[in-house]
Amino acid sequence: MIRPGNEKKIFYILCLYHLIIWTFVPYFSNKNLPLDVIEALAWGQDFYLGYNKHPPLSAWIPGLLFKIFGNKDWIYYLLSQVFIVISFIFLWKLSSLFFKKKSQILLSILAIEGIAFYTFDTPQFNVNICQIPLWIGTVYFFFKSIKNNKIINWIFLGVFSALGFLTKYIFAYLLISLFFYLIFISTKKKKISFNFLYALLSFLLITIPHLQWLIQNDFTTLYYAIKRGGLNEFNIYNHLLNPVKFLMNQIIVLLPFLLLIHILIKKIKVKLPINNEKFIFLLFSFLIPFFLILITSIITGSRIRTMWMIPFYSLIGIFFIFLYQNEINSKKFKNFFILLIIFLIVSPILYSLRSIYSDSRTSYDGKKIALQVEQEWKNISKDKISNVGFSEWYAGNLSYQLGNRPKVFLEENNDFYKKPAVIIAKDIGPSLCNRKNTNIKNILYKKIDNHDVCFIF
Numbered sequence: 001m002i003r004p005g006n007e008k009k010i011f012y013i014l015c016l017y018h019l020i021i022w023t024f025v026p027y028f029s030n031k032n033l034p035l036d037v038i039e040a041l042a043w044g045q046d047f048y049l050g051y052n053k054h055p056p057l058s059a060w061i062p063g064l065l066f067k068i069f070g071n072k073d074w075i076y077y078l079l080s081q082v083f084i085v086i087s088f089i090f091l092w093k094l095s096s097l098f099f100k101k102k103s104q105i106l107l108s109i110l111a112i113e114g115i116a117f118y119t120f121d122t123p124q125f126n127v128n129i130c131q132i133p134l135w136i137g138t139v140y141f142f143f144k145s146i147k148n149n150k151i152i153n154w155i156f157l158g159v160f161s162a163l164g165f166l167t168k169y170i171f172a173y174l175l176i177s178l179f180f181y182l183i184f185i186s187t188k189k190k191k192i193s194f195n196f197l198y199a200l201l202s203f204l205l206i207t208i209p210h211l212q213w214l215i216q217n218d219f220t221t222l223y224y225a226i227k228r229g230g231l232n233e234f235n236i237y238n239h240l241l242n243p244v245k246f247l248m249n250q251i252i253v254l255l256p257f258l259l260l261i262h263i264l265i266k267k268i269k270v271k272l273p274i275n276n277e278k279f280i281f282l283l284f285s286f287l288i289p290f291f292l293i294l295i296t297s298i299i300t301g302s303r304i305r306t307m308w309m310i311p312f313y314s315l316i317g318i319f320f321i322f323l324y325q326n327e328i329n330s331k332k333f334k335n336f337f338i339l340l341i342i343f344l345i346v347s348p349i350l351y352s353l354r355s356i357y358s359d360s361r362t363s364y365d366g367k368k369i370a371l372q373v374e375q376e377w378k379n380i381s382k383d384k385i386s387n388v389g390f391s392e393w394y395a396g397n398l399s400y401q402l403g404n405r406p407k408v409f410l411e412e413n414n415d416f417y418k419k420p421a422v423i424i425a426k427d428i429g430p431s432l433c434n435r436k437n438t439n440i441k442n443i444l445y446k447k448i449d450n451h452d453v454c455f456i457f
Helices: 007-029 035-043 057-069 073-096 102-114 127-148 151-165 169-189 196-216 220-228 238-264 277-300 306-313 316-323 330-357 366-380 394-401 414-418
Strands: 387-389 407-409 421-425 443-448 451-456
Touching: 007 073, 007 102, 007 330, 035 057, 035 394, 057 073, 057 127, 073 102, 073 127, 073 316, 102 238, 102 316, 102 330, 127 151, 127 169, 127 277, 127 306, 151 169, 151 196, 169 220, 169 277, 169 306, 196 220, 238 277, 238 306, 238 316, 238 330, 277 306, 277 316, 366 394, 366 421, 366 443, 366 451, 387 394, 394 407, 394 421
Parallel strands: 387 407, 387 421
Antiparallel strands: 421 451, 443 451
16 A cells, blocks of 8 residues: 555655665676667766767766776666666656645656666666657756746756767657647647747757867767667558568557556546547657657658667556546556566566676676686787777777777778787687788787787887
């Protein structure tokens, strides 16, 4: 039972659960940081205005933390949970605008713990995790701006929108949906407030430097997104198969969440409160982004990867609790909590088992490889390794583990060869050292723990 007055205590316990359990479980079960974290750390060595795969924000944050704390794995697991907790705080504030009962506010947050995106997948800090608090914060300040029309809220809306966009371009689906709502509500009220220009101005001031970088770098991140979505692989059947796969994957992801909701409610009703302003807002802020991305898949035939949808589910708890708030059976709270606690216990156990036995990334022995490379290097040179290349994973791991933190080059160029360097890869062999650069004086190939390593000194 959720006793009146205990709601915030339960909320704080949930936050502590994330900060403690989901920081230390991956720290003790993983030999190595996950791929996306290593990539972000490789990019974040230099605070560029963009990178080859994504806008800059999700790389800047771990890059800054490395400069402060160095290669302490637990810092980056904690980073993810800090973002999750901030997301929960915004969810609480946003839910408070929709519900009068604190029990319903709490349930709207607890229910999303049934979605693996907010538990099982959180140790890997990446663009998707980085988006979550910015996504919810954008919706929160947009709702506040529409209601009270205060300039400060419009400015915050612009800031959160810009930071979200600088994390991943898919954030645009939310911004387009909220823009549709702004048109809808302005048309309905036959009145428009030009205070929204404060949001637009704030957004542009923050994003213009990146947009300039994007133009100067031939829209490289957009081409990456097109390639990841399979738009460069035309097949007429993709316009049907990919949307169907997308919907099937979403159903599978949502099953535990739907089970939690099913336990809570007396009976399922399909009648929608379409005359309720708050419900209409939830339709635009929660469902329309899903609809737009599904339409994108149908029209273009693109593959929508399930992990991309992480921030899209942020409001699902509010949506369903609001929809069924009059059907919630308080007598079923006990069963709800029992199932929730089972999920919260089983999820970290499954994560540990996967990390130890089946995840080649988190079981990768990056420290051992780095130590062996460093020992071999000391036998041939007194200088320190300054540069490593050319992959986010192998070179990124080597840079992260080496004490002097050499610079990661993701592309070969003349600057790479100006200082002592190491190229590390797999399944290439001695041909890795067949470099055409004429400025190389000394180059040596070594096979180290099934890795191909080229020493340039």
